[in-house]
Amino acid sequence: MLTCLLALLSMACLAQKTIVNPLVGFDGKNRNLKIVKVSLTDTGTVVSFMTTYKAGNWIRIPKNTYIQANGTNDKLFIKATKGIPFNKKYTIPESGKVNYELVFPKIDPTTSNIDYGEEGSEGWKIYDIELVQKQTPLPAFLYTEWYNKKNSDLTIAFYSKAVVFDKKVWFYKEIAKKNDTYILTIANNKSTKQIIIEKPGDKEIKLTVNKLTANLSSDKNSCAEILDKEIYKLPVLKNDSAVFSGYIKNYSPKLGTKILTLAIDNIITGIQENVLIHITPDGYFYRKIPVCHLQKVFLRSDIADENDLYLEPGKELFVILGNGSVKYAGNAAQLNHHLKQLNRIDQFDFVRMRKKLADMKPNDYKAHLLDLQSIESVKLDSINKLGKIPAKAYQVKKKDIVFEYANRMMEYHWNYEHARRQVFKLPDTVKVKIENYPDGYYNFIRDGDFNNELNVISNAYNTFINRFKFIPGFRKTRYVHNYKAMMAALKSEGQQASENDKAFEKIISNDGIILLTDSTNKRIHKKWAADHSEFINTFVSDFFRNSYYNAIDSAVGIKQGILIDLLSAQDISRPIIEQLTPLSAGRLASVIKKIDHPYLKDYVILKNTETLKQVELNKNAGGFFVNETPKVEADKIFDNMMSKFAGKVVLVDFWATWCGPCLGGISRIKPLKEEMKDSNIAFVYITNETSPLPTYQNMVPTIKGQHYRLNNDEWGYLADKFKISGIPHMVLVNKEGKVVNPRLGFMENHELKQLMEKHL
Structure with a gap:
C-alpha cells in the first residue's frame, strides 16, 4: 500500500512542475515583459507572463510564437492562450498591466532551460529561461544595481554571470559566508579584488573594497545627490x-x-x-x-x-x-x-494631436506649438528652482525645447499633409493642398538666439540647421549662367589659365553670355566646361545658396554667424567626405573664406587633409572588387552578373556617388556586412556613368563588396526591369539566382539580416 502511494506521489510530481519567477538570461529589448511562472505538465508547457505597458497601446501574440529547448533546433509552437486573445490585437487596460498564459507542447522533463521567441525581427525574445530552481550563491535581492547613499553614483552591480565594478566587468572566483557577511573574490583578466558585503538588507548593504567602505542602496531615489553646478561656456567647440x-x-x-x-x-x-x-x-x-x-x-x-x-x-x-x-x-x-x-515633461505628441492638426492653418499650428513650448519651459524652470537637476542638464534641455519647437514650426507642410492623409484616409494619388505660410510666420527666428555657439550642445540645433536650409518659398529655381562672373571667380582662385581658358574668355560677351557663332567656339566651350566641371557645379550651387540666404536674411534677419558658418561647413565638407573628392589647395583656400569661425575653418581643412590621405590609402585597400560588365545582350546582363555568385544570397544595391540617401544606406549597412562577413552572402553595388569615374574610383575601395559601373543603356534596361524610379533601390536574389524581392523597402539591419538568413 505504501509503495502504491509513493508511486502516485511520484507521478504527481512528474505531472506538474512549477518554476516561479525563473531566472532568465538576456532579455534586452523586453523591458515591458516578465515571465512570472513556467508550469511543466504531462500534456504541455505553460508560460505565464506579466506585461506592463501604457494604457491604450496594444500587444499581440503572433501565430508563430514558440519555445525552444537549448541545444536543439526544434521549435515548439504555441497551442493556446489564456487571458489574452491569440493572434489578435489586445488593448492594454487602464491599469497598464495584463497577466496571461501561453500554452505550448510538452517538453522533455530533463530540459534545464529554454528560449522564448515571437515571429518577426521585432518580436519579443527571452533567452535561457531556467527550468531548474537553482540555489544562488548570493541572496536573490543582491542581484541588482547598488548606489552610493552619499552621492547616488552607481557603485557596483551583481548579476548571475558577472559583477560590474569600477566601470569594468568582473567574474565570481570565490564566495564565502561568515554569519551575515559575504566575502567575494572577483576577477578581471589577471586582476582580482576582494569585496566584503555586510549588513545585507532588502535595499541596503555595507560594501568594503580595498579598505574603503560605503553604504549602498538599491533604490537610487533614496540616495543623496551632489548636483553638478558647472555650465557650458564658450568656446564649446574643441578637439x-x-x-x-x-x-x-x-x-x-x-x-x-x-x-x-x-x-x-x-x-x-x-x-x-x-x-x-x-x-x-x-x-x-x-x-x-x-x-x-x-x-x-x-x-x-x-x-x-x-x-x-x-x-x-x-x-x-x-x-x-x-x-x-x-x-x-x-x-x-x-x-x-x-x-x-x-x-x-515633453508635451508634443503627434499621434495625440493629429486630428486637431488636420484642420489647422499655419498660424493656428504655430500658436498651438508656442503654447506647448511655454508649458514645457515653465515645467523645466520649476524643476530647476527646486534644485532637482544639474546645471548642464537644465542648460541643454532649455535649448532643446527652443529648437525642437522651432523645427516643428518649420515642419507644418509635412505634418499637415501627414495628418490629413491619416485622419481622412487619403491615398497617395490624392494631392493635399497646403496653405502658404503667411507673412511674419518666421518671426520666431528673428526674435530667437539662433547664432550662438552654445547652441551646438543641443542635438535639435543640428535638425534646425537642416530645416533652416530648406524653408519653403525662398529658394530660386533657375539660374542663367554668367560666364564673365565665373571667369572672374576662377581667376581669384589663382589657377593657371590654359590656352583654352584664354580662348574661352574671348568668346564671352560683356553680359556674360557665350558667343556660340561656329563649331570652333562650341568646341572651346565644351572643353572649358569639361575642364572646370567641379568649379562650375560649385559656382552654381553657391549662387542658389547665396540668393537663398539673402532672401532669408531679408525675411528674418539672420546675419553671418555660427548658423551660416555651420551651413557653409556642411556644404563644403559633405562632398569631400561622402564622395571622397578632396579640394585642391587653391579651391579650398577660396571656399573656406565663406566661414568666419576659426575652429570650423580648421575642421574643414582637417577633413580635406584626411580625405586626401584616405584616397591614397584606398589605392592599396582590399575587400572590394570592380567587375567588368558582361558583354552580352541587355536582357541577359543581370543574370550573367548574378551567375558569378551562384550558391550565394545576393543583396544588390543600385546607387550613385552623388546620391546622399545611397551613401547613408551604405554606411548604415556597414556593421551588418561586418557581422555577416563569414556568411554565404554577396553584396553587389551597381551604378552608372552619372557617377563620375574619378569620384567612383576614390569611393569604391571604401565600400566592401562587388561593383559594376554600367553605361547608360545597360542601366536603362535594368531600371526598366526592376521599375527603378529613384535610388537607392535594393534587390534580393536567392542562392539559385532567382529574384525573390525586386524592390526592398527601407529595413533596419536586424530585419535585413533576418530576411537574408531566411534564404541561406
Whole structure:
C-alpha cells in the first residue's frame, strides 16, 4: 500500500512542475515583459507572463510564437492562450498591466532551460529561461544595481554571470559566508579584488573594497545627490574625445550580435557617422570616440536601442544594457540620467494631436506649438528652482525645447499633409493642398538666439540647421549662367589659365553670355566646361545658396554667424567626405573664406587633409572588387552578373556617388556586412556613368563588396526591369539566382539580416 502511494506521489510530481519567477538570461529589448511562472505538465508547457505597458497601446501574440529547448533546433509552437486573445490585437487596460498564459507542447522533463521567441525581427525574445530552481550563491535581492547613499553614483552591480565594478566587468572566483557577511573574490583578466558585503538588507548593504567602505542602496531615489553646478561656456567647440563603454547583462555569444553601432550626427559636416563597437564574448564593450562638443548619440543593435545617450568631451559614459532601463556610470552619468528623466515633461505628441492638426492653418499650428513650448519651459524652470537637476542638464534641455519647437514650426507642410492623409484616409494619388505660410510666420527666428555657439550642445540645433536650409518659398529655381562672373571667380582662385581658358574668355560677351557663332567656339566651350566641371557645379550651387540666404536674411534677419558658418561647413565638407573628392589647395583656400569661425575653418581643412590621405590609402585597400560588365545582350546582363555568385544570397544595391540617401544606406549597412562577413552572402553595388569615374574610383575601395559601373543603356534596361524610379533601390536574389524581392523597402539591419538568413 505504501509503495502504491509513493508511486502516485511520484507521478504527481512528474505531472506538474512549477518554476516561479525563473531566472532568465538576456532579455534586452523586453523591458515591458516578465515571465512570472513556467508550469511543466504531462500534456504541455505553460508560460505565464506579466506585461506592463501604457494604457491604450496594444500587444499581440503572433501565430508563430514558440519555445525552444537549448541545444536543439526544434521549435515548439504555441497551442493556446489564456487571458489574452491569440493572434489578435489586445488593448492594454487602464491599469497598464495584463497577466496571461501561453500554452505550448510538452517538453522533455530533463530540459534545464529554454528560449522564448515571437515571429518577426521585432518580436519579443527571452533567452535561457531556467527550468531548474537553482540555489544562488548570493541572496536573490543582491542581484541588482547598488548606489552610493552619499552621492547616488552607481557603485557596483551583481548579476548571475558577472559583477560590474569600477566601470569594468568582473567574474565570481570565490564566495564565502561568515554569519551575515559575504566575502567575494572577483576577477578581471589577471586582476582580482576582494569585496566584503555586510549588513545585507532588502535595499541596503555595507560594501568594503580595498579598505574603503560605503553604504549602498538599491533604490537610487533614496540616495543623496551632489548636483553638478558647472555650465557650458564658450568656446564649446574643441578637439577632444569621449569614452563609451559598458556591459550587456547576461550576454551570450549565441545571440549572434557581436557589434553595436553608435550613430552620431556630425553638426559640422552634416553627415551621420556610424561608429562600430565590438562586443567581447563576456558582454563588455569599449570605444574611444572623437567628439568636439556635447554630442547626443544613438545606439543601434539587435539587442539594444537607446536614443538618449550623451557623450561629453573628456568624459566617460559607462552603460549597463538589458533587462530594464539603461543604467549609467562614469563622470557623464549624472547628465545622462537627468536628461533622460526630463523627457517626461515633453508635451508634443503627434499621434495625440493629429486630428486637431488636420484642420489647422499655419498660424493656428504655430500658436498651438508656442503654447506647448511655454508649458514645457515653465515645467523645466520649476524643476530647476527646486534644485532637482544639474546645471548642464537644465542648460541643454532649455535649448532643446527652443529648437525642437522651432523645427516643428518649420515642419507644418509635412505634418499637415501627414495628418490629413491619416485622419481622412487619403491615398497617395490624392494631392493635399497646403496653405502658404503667411507673412511674419518666421518671426520666431528673428526674435530667437539662433547664432550662438552654445547652441551646438543641443542635438535639435543640428535638425534646425537642416530645416533652416530648406524653408519653403525662398529658394530660386533657375539660374542663367554668367560666364564673365565665373571667369572672374576662377581667376581669384589663382589657377593657371590654359590656352583654352584664354580662348574661352574671348568668346564671352560683356553680359556674360557665350558667343556660340561656329563649331570652333562650341568646341572651346565644351572643353572649358569639361575642364572646370567641379568649379562650375560649385559656382552654381553657391549662387542658389547665396540668393537663398539673402532672401532669408531679408525675411528674418539672420546675419553671418555660427548658423551660416555651420551651413557653409556642411556644404563644403559633405562632398569631400561622402564622395571622397578632396579640394585642391587653391579651391579650398577660396571656399573656406565663406566661414568666419576659426575652429570650423580648421575642421574643414582637417577633413580635406584626411580625405586626401584616405584616397591614397584606398589605392592599396582590399575587400572590394570592380567587375567588368558582361558583354552580352541587355536582357541577359543581370543574370550573367548574378551567375558569378551562384550558391550565394545576393543583396544588390543600385546607387550613385552623388546620391546622399545611397551613401547613408551604405554606411548604415556597414556593421551588418561586418557581422555577416563569414556568411554565404554577396553584396553587389551597381551604378552608372552619372557617377563620375574619378569620384567612383576614390569611393569604391571604401565600400566592401562587388561593383559594376554600367553605361547608360545597360542601366536603362535594368531600371526598366526592376521599375527603378529613384535610388537607392535594393534587390534580393536567392542562392539559385532567382529574384525573390525586386524592390526592398527601407529595413533596419536586424530585419535585413533576418530576411537574408531566411534564404541561406
